[in-house]
Structure formats: structure tokens, C-alpha cells
Amino acid sequence: MSFISRNHPQQVAARGPLDEVDDRETHPDDFARWDARYGPFTLDVAAAHHNAKCPRYFTRADDGLVQSWAGERVWCNPPYSNLAAWTEKAWREMGRDCRGIVMLLPANRCEQPWWQRWVEPWRDRPQYELGVTLTTEFLAGQLRFIKPGATEIKPNERPPFGCVLLIWTRGYEVRR
Numbered sequence: 001m002s003f004i005s006r007n008h009p010q011q012v013a014a015r016g017p018l019d020e021v022d023d024r025e026t027h028p029d030d031f032a033r034w035d036a037r038y039g040p041f042t043l044d045v046a047a048a049h050h051n052a053k054c055p056r057y058f059t060r061a062d063d064g065l066v067q068s069w070a071g072e073r074v075w076c077n078p079p080y081s082n083l084a085a086w087t088e089k090a091w092r093e094m095g096r097d098c099r100g101i102v103m104l105l106p107a108n109r110c111e112q113p114w115w116q117r118w119v120e121p122w123r124d125r126p127q128y129e130l131g132v133t134l135t136t137e138f139l140a141g142q143l144r145f146i147k148p149g150a151t152e153i154k155p156n157e158r159p160p161f162g163c164v165l166l167i168w169t170r171g172y173e174v175r176r
Helices: 028-038 080-094 113-118
Strands: 073-076 100-106 125-127 132-138 163-170
Touching: 028 073, 028 100, 073 080, 080 100, 080 113, 080 163
Parallel strands: 073 100
Antiparallel strands: 100 163, 125 132, 132 163
16 A cells, blocks of 8 residues: 655645735744845835835735836745745746845745745755855744734744745855
8 A cells, every 4th residue: 555645735725815824924023033134125025014024015916926026135925825926936036137035935835846846956056047046944943923903923823834934145155
């Protein structure tokens, strides 16, 4: 008897965005640490009015997937219902004129086709033809996110997964 692995339906269902899943505000303390280390960020490309981390930001209505990120240092905590499109978009923008991107993703999706196509072959290796390096930073513990309408995180509101930062930089240095 052989075992066939399958992804959970939430990971593969084509259901479109759901605010209760996709509207995850990055805690200000976490963002401040990453902004100091990788920023300063100039554009939040996947925000809502109540959770934007930069003065310039794109909401769902603006659709950061169709906007240009040229010349920007980008922060992105994308909707987890559509991670493939956001990682592909990051590569397209880095191939143009984007100054850098940091993307916060769930770390339990590494087996997914989008990760295998847009992250795994390229991570922690310079891409000389683009002049870009993608670094992965798996974060310790489980982050806490602020739910829509809340001002603080309550007990037991951690997601059931760890997180990873994808860091696209210009040049050939792997950032650690």
C-alpha cells in the first residue's frame, strides 16, 4: 500500500479572496524590525486602508498585481488565497526596475507548485541574468496577526503555521 499526499482544500481551492483568511495585518513591531533591516519600504502592494504599512499602498480595489512597482522598495503581505500570482509578479517587477521586495508568506506551502516554480529553483542563488538575488528567511515561532477590526492580538490568535520572508534584492549578495 502506498501513501499519496494531498494538500488541504484550503491550500488549493479556487475560491477567491476571503477577508477572514486574506486580511492579516502584520504586527507593527514585526514590520518595524523588517523595515529597519530591509527598508525603508516605500510601497505596500497588498494592503487595506486599515492595515497599510507604508504611506503609499495598493488596496484590493487598486489591485497591486496590475500596478507597476518600478522604483519602489516593496513590502508585501499578500492574500494567502493567491500566492502564485504574487510571487510571479515579484519576479516580473524585479526583472524591470523595482529596487527590492520583501514578501511575508506562510512557511507550510513549500510543496506547492507555485513555490516549486517561483521560489525553490532560485532561492539563495544569485540570478546573474537579472542582477537579482532571492533570499529566504524562515522565521522562528509563529507570528501573530491582527484581525480586521481589532486593535490588538488576543490569546490563541496565532495561525497554525510558521512564516517565511522572501527577500528580492538587486545584486548578487545573499541577505542573512
